[in-house]
Amino acid sequence: MxxxxxxxxxxxxxxxxxxxxxxxVFSRGMALVEETASYLDGPGRDQxxxxxxxxxxxxxxxxxxxxxxxxxxxxxxxxxxxxxxxxMRREDASARKYRIKRDEPPLNxxxxxxxxxxxxxxxLVGRAEALYEQICRLDEALYQGTxxxxxxxxxxxxxxxxxxxxxxxxxxxxxxxxRSK
Numbered sequence: 069m070x071x072x073x074x075x076x077x078x079x080x081x082x083x084x085x086x087x088x089x090x091x092x093v094f095s096r097g098m099a100l101v102e103e104t105a106s107y108l109d110g111p112g113r114d115q116x117x118x119x120x121x122x123x124x125x126x127x128x129x130x131x132x133x134x135x136x137x138x139x140x141x142x143x144x145x146x147x148x149x150x151x152x153x154x155x156m157r158r159e160d161a162s163a164r165k166y167r168i169k170r171d172e173p174p175l176n177x178x179x180x181x182x183x184x185x186x187x188x189x190x191x192l193v194g195r196a197e198a199l200y201e202q203i204c205r206l207d208e209a210l211y212q213g214t215x216x217x218x219x220x221x222x223x224x225x226x227x228x229x230x231x232x233x234x235x236x237x238x239x240x241x242x243x244x245x246x247r248s249k
Contacts, residue, residue, distance in 0.1 A: 123184035
């Protein structure tokens with residue numbers, strides 16, 4: 069396995085999966101999946117039974133989102149490992165169906181701290197959101213360039229970001245207001 073310089077930018081899946089960063093992200097991500105599953109099946113299940121109605125509804129919805137995001141993150145990590153181990157071709161891994169990106173705003177555990185949810189649950193949510201965000205950034209860095217190999221143009225990049233923001237409703241005051249509720 070090739071070693072990578074931690075100061076070098078991650079530019080290809082092989083570069084990423086061949087280094088210490090991947091090993092760290094992989095082990096941390098899989099450990100978080102196990103820890104979360106153990107919590108939700110054990111102490112979390114017991115704690116959820118005693119929550120007030122509003123907190124119980126939030127707990128139920130968030131635990132589903134938490135599980136979904138962690139499974140997406142774990143799947144992405146396992147796929148990267150398959151690329152590294154030669155069990156999957158890079159071209160296959162770069163297919164659109166394997167891309168991971170954030171379509172919804174992240175869960176905000178800090179906004180829920182005083183609303184009756186268990187602190188350990190909120191800690192797991194925060195850690196899972198951080199992992200998911202990191203994997204989304206890595207996916208973009210690794211596979212964004214597989215579509216075209218043109219030189220980066222800062223102005224074009226900024227225009228593309230503004231277009232994407234406009235398409236997602238970032239400039240629609242009603243959409244922003246609905247998200248904040």
